Amino acid sequence: MDNLKVSASKEAKGGGSTVARNLLYLPAEVKPTALSITAAPITVNLGGGNNAQVWAYNQSFPGPTIRANRGDNATITFQNQLPEHSIIHWHGLVVSTENDGQPQQAIQTGETYDYNFSINQRAAFNWYHPHPHMMTGEQVYNGLAGGFIVNDSEESAKNLPSGKYEVPLVIRDATFSKSGDMLYKPTSGGFFGQIALVNGTKDPYLDVDRAVYRFRILNGANSRVFGLALSNGASMHLIGNDGGLLPLSSDQARIDMGNGERTDVLIDFRNYPAGSKIMLRDLRAGWDILEFRVGNTEQKPFYATLPLTSAVEPLPAAVKTRTFSFDGMTKINGNLYDVNRIDWTVKKGDTELWVFKTNGNAPHPVHIHGASFQVVSRSGGRGKLFAWEAGWKDTVLLEDRETVTVRIRFDSFTGRYVMHCHKLEHEDMGMMANFEVVQ
Ligand SMILES: [Cu+2]
Known part of the structure; x- marks a missing residue:
């Protein structure tokens, strides 16, 4: 909170940054049917003529935003034109x-x-x-990531902002050489870049109407946790997270996001005078992330009714408890990842309580494939749950000294899945485990 006040007052002094800003890139939208996705090296303009060699899906950095409706059948061919092996994981899709x-x-x-x-x-x-073992950090860093929006009738009925008023934001960090090349020099503690990129754009801005916008935000950074807030201290209205709409939406002055986590927020620009500039900031690093420039438009109507509610049925009581210790920077329960070893089995349809602990070197954003979960509690460390951790999640942030408990039920498929730290350097060094869902 103190950070927020500092940043807000800085802005109020009207210092204004002298950085030349670049138009925010918006990846094209594609449908998931008969879709071909090719990963290959290309050169892109990151804004302002800053060209860099990246790895991209379909020559777009980030990759095209896939938009699907619930019930769609996805038929997607991945073509690997990278100089090394790779595979695409659909993070959040069961x-x-x-x-x-x-x-x-x-x-x-x-x-x-x-x-x-x-x-x-x-x-x-x-x-x-990408999700190849030991190379995910490098490949994601090089530019391989894209949004995958699922729509359904429950959400459509809420009349949320859409079209140009619905904007995906992939926020990450990067370091550049003097000649403008993206550098990836991870340490065992993770990779921390020197600047932010939003949708692959350096120092981005977005022209906005005097309207309510819906921003779908992904922390696509390898290791960096973001603490997002607006420079003028205004709230963002938090409506959703990894698993869709929250049971109850709410105003938030600051939203913290671990690697792989998503938040869905409404920002209301209706009452700002034309010419206003509002900055989305990261309070952890003290960075300007994205400048909103309010245009000279009439106030656009907003059709949704706030707060939003959405039915999220709590999972039943757990029949089994498992404890996972995220050890150091490389192990779970003392084990390095071994692609051929299944560490535990889970009965399909059973609700289990999974307890995540750490003996240090957090944050460890814990991600589970194969099912969404509900966060039950956090003790130690920050000692509470946050508004963006309600509803359904697939990734939860475990900070030092914290114990986080989630309730999970695999009710879709039998088969093997992984659980891992989504700090990608930890994942690549072995902080990942296979488990199997059995009948
Ligand atoms: Cu970790």
Whole structure:
């Protein structure tokens, strides 16, 4: 909170930054049917003529935003034109093992992988990225990530802002050499870049109407946790997270996001005078992330009714408890990842309580494939749950000294899945485990 006040007052003095800002890039939207996604190296303009070599899906950095309706059948062919093996994981989508894009499914340069799955889950902002063992950090860093929006009738009925008023924001960090090349020099503690990129744009701005906008935000950074807030101290109205709409939406002055987490927020620009500039900031690093420039437009109507509510049925009491210790920077319960070892089995349809602890080197954003979960409690460390941790989650932030408990039920598929730290350097060094859902 103190940070927020400091930043707000700085802004109020009207210092204004002298940075030349660049128009925010918006990836094209595509449907998940008969979709071909090619990963390959390209050169892109990050804004202002800053060209960089990146790795991109379909020559877009970030990749195209896939937009699907619940009930759609996704038929996607992945073509690997990278100089090394890779595979795509659909983060947040509950699909069968063969469609999940796990490390053992990675394909070589020049090969293709066919995905075919039905989308049978509630509306949410999911995303896709590579998942080869030991190389995920490098590949995501190089630019391989994209949004995957699922819509459904429950959400559509709420009349939320859409079209140009619905904007996905992939926020990450990066470091550049003097010649403008993106540098990836991770340490065992993770990679921390020197500047932020939003949708692949350096120092971005977005022209906004005097309207309410819906921003679907992904922390797509390898290791950096963001604490997002607006420079003028105004609230963002938080409506959703990893697993879609929250049971109850609410105003938030600050939203913290671990790697892989998503939030869905409304920002109301209706009452600002034309010419206003409002900055989305990261209070942890003290960075300006994205400048909103309010245009000289009439006030646009807003059709949704706030606060939003959405039915999220609590999972029943757990029949079993498992404890996972995230040890150091490389292990879970003392074990390094081994692609051939299944560490535990879970009975399909059973609700279990999974307890995440750490003996240090957090944050560890814990991500589970194969099911969403409900966060039950956090003790130690920050000692509470946050508004963006209600409803359904697939990734939860475990900070030092914290114990986080979640309730989870695998009720879709049998088969093998992974749980891992989504700080990508930890994941690559082995902080990942296989488990199997059995009948
Ligand atoms: Cu970790």
